[in-house]
Amino acid sequence: MGLDTATHQRIYRAIKEDYLAGVFYPGARIPIPAIARRSDSSVTPVREALYRLVGEGLVEADPDGGFRIALPDFNALANLYAWSGHQLLSALHLTSRSAIKAAMARIRSLDIGPDPISIVTATSATFEAIAWASGNSEYLDSIRRTNERLHYSRLAEVGLFGDLERELRTFVRNGTIDVKMNVRRRVTAYHRRRVEHVAQLCALLQGTA
Template identity: 35%
Template sequence: MMSAMDPPLQERVYLGLKADYLAGHFVPGKRIDIQDLANRHRSSKTPVREAAFIFVGEGLFMHHTDGGFLVPIPEPLELIELLRWHMQLIMACMSGLREPALRRALQQCSTVAKDASAVDLASQAMEIFTSLADATGNNQASVHVRRLNERLHYSRIADAGEPTTAERELSALTSPRVADLRKALRRRIEAYHVRKICRQEEIIQFSKGDAVTQ
């Protein structure tokens, strides 16, 4: 919800910060310079803080211990929960779509460019999943899937440090060259999420091993 100070300015700053966030402008765990953002978006610090508080409510920012804000680095258990919830939401969206609608949703997604950046690959994943949600025609489904994709955005950027794997996964998700697209897409979406969940489980096990040896 926007403040009553100056709706046009407040909305412009909020949308500008959201564009910065999706463009990978922030470094997770690093304190965000409010004055720098105010200069960037040609405003005072007040509308930037107002927008940052909204981001906190959306789970995109958190308060820094020294004041200000930062993009949080989710703990592995939290990330596992987010990934499982995201997979369940996408599967639920797919359950109400006939195959022609699934094909149209995937055709609307841009193709994965060769040598795409980590941000581009993360944005492509968001586009695929939000397109499937939008195809349901259910506004609530679109809103919740989009918000969850935004929370997963920086973990996807980090995950795209292995670009070949990320490109292959995204290309597979959008490939229509199968006889039973619904079945194939459900299998691909499950594999996409399970790989990331397993990676976080490995991190947890590694951390436990370190704790035992110390």
């Protein structure tokens, strides 16, 4: 790996880590010079990393050459939640009862704290476990990308819903006879709830911009 490629990867990972840690907010302008100084690099690899994140739907390019954290409008957010649910239900269709039971067992011990990042991280882990159970790596990659695109919307959910920890734990509820059916119902209910509240979530997201 050449020096330029190594620098690009390092900066890309650092920005992605900041994104997932909630350092930014939707619509926030990304401070390219500050990132370059912190990374001990020129602005060129920073811009290259940001263009890569544009391709992933996490960042938007401004006409003036700058970059901002993506801020979805009503239709985009509704479609993204619907797409998330569609992918998960499609993955479940391929999943055996034993595989989904094993997947839920993997996440039963997740430490879901009260802080927003912990809840959102646990949500992503739950949905990635469902995708993993399908045995199809394309579902896992796609769900992971969708989780990242919904990251800040899910952080906003914490300010709207007061029961997210309890809601997550229903996915791995002990004593459920048909685990696959329970997960299918939970996935459907989870996404229906978000789609019904897209207007409020958009207002919360836009209020931070």
